[in-house]
Amino acid sequence: MSVLDDLAGGLVVSCQPLPDDPDDPMRDPYVQARVAAAVVRGGAVAVRANGPADVRAIRAAVDVPLIGLYKHGAADVFITPTAEHAVEVALAGAAIVAVDATDRPRPDGRTFADTVRALREQTGALVLADVSTLAEGVAAVEAGADAVATTLSGYTAASADAERPDLALVAALAAGVPVPVFAEGRYRDGEQVGRAFAAGAHAVVVGNALTSPLWLTRRLVSALRPGPGNR
Numbered sequence: 001m002s003v004l005d006d007l008a009g010g011l012v013v014s015c016q017p018l019p020d021d022p023d024d025p026m027r028d029p030y031v032q033a034r035v036a037a038a039v040v041r042g043g044a045v046a047v048r049a050n051g052p053a054d055v056r057a058i059r060a061a062v063d064v065p066l067i068g069l070y071k072h073g074a075a076d077v078f079i080t081p082t083a084e085h086a087v088e089v090a091l092a093g094a095a096i097v098a099v100d101a102t103d104r105p106r107p108d109g110r111t112f113a114d115t116v117r118a119l120r121e122q123t124g125a126l127v128l129a130d131v132s133t134l135a136e137g138v139a140a141v142e143a144g145a146d147a148v149a150t151t152l153s154g155y156t157a158a159s160a161d162a163e164r165p166d167l168a169l170v171a172a173l174a175a176g177v178p179v180p181v182f183a184e185g186r187y188r189d190g191e192q193v194g195r196a197f198a199a200g201a202h203a204v205v206v207g208n209a210l211t212s213p214l215w216l217t218r219r220l221v222s223a224l225r226p227g228p229g230n231r
């Protein structure tokens with residue numbers, strides 16, 4: 001039995017500050033650990049978290065498996081861009097490490113397969129490949145990924161026109177790769193989560209719609225403002 005089996009049919013909650021706002025007041029490991037404790041109390045089967053400090057704090061606060069990632073740098077590939085980032089977040093307490101597995105150049109010039117190999121040599125963590133297309137998912141599994149996630153659909157040139165959330169990619173991956181598929185990215189309500197499971201998702205990851213007061217408030221405030229379509 002792998003830790004992935006424990007997540008089948010479950011809701012994973014991503015507990016992270018907003019990446020595009022360095023002054024998000026939620027950017028604090030203690031705060032993220034309390035958010036994680038709340039979502040686990042509410043029924044989350046796993047928590048996704050960014051960076052060794054948050055992963056360590058959350059690891060101490062909850063008993064569920066952690067999906068760790070390490071956002072770093074300003075290059076296109078910024079979700080766990082190197083093997084060193086992957087190892088660091090695994091050693092902080094992530095049972096599963098999420099790594100960008102898109103076909104874009106990586107900042108260290110190595111391949112996704114190199115990163116998977118290094119992580120395996122140094123830790124017991126599993127690898128969740130964050131992809132934006134079916135082809136990237138197939139390549140990631142060939143390179144050794146234990147699971148794939150639709151996290152980066154809508155964030156790459158190749159997926160700019162994809163639906164949001166990308167249920168078609170969930171269905172294509174579920175039919176096209178022999179590993180668990182995580183539906184992630186822009187899931188906002190229970191109806192969308194249900195559709196992801198119906199499309200073949202192993203688990204569904206929800207972030208901002210559950211864990212970011214900043215994102216939620218900005219969204220509501222901008223909907224209240226008079227403007228085209230809002231009158």
Ligand SMILES: CC(=O)N[C@H](C=O)[C@@H](O)[C@H](O)[C@H](O)COP(=O)(O)O
Nearest residue numbers: 014151155185186187206207208209
């Ligand atoms: C593209 C990127 O950087 N995604 C990140 C991945 O960890 C997070 O910023 C997202 O919040 C997460 O994927 C969950 O998605 P949403 O918050 O839409 O439910």
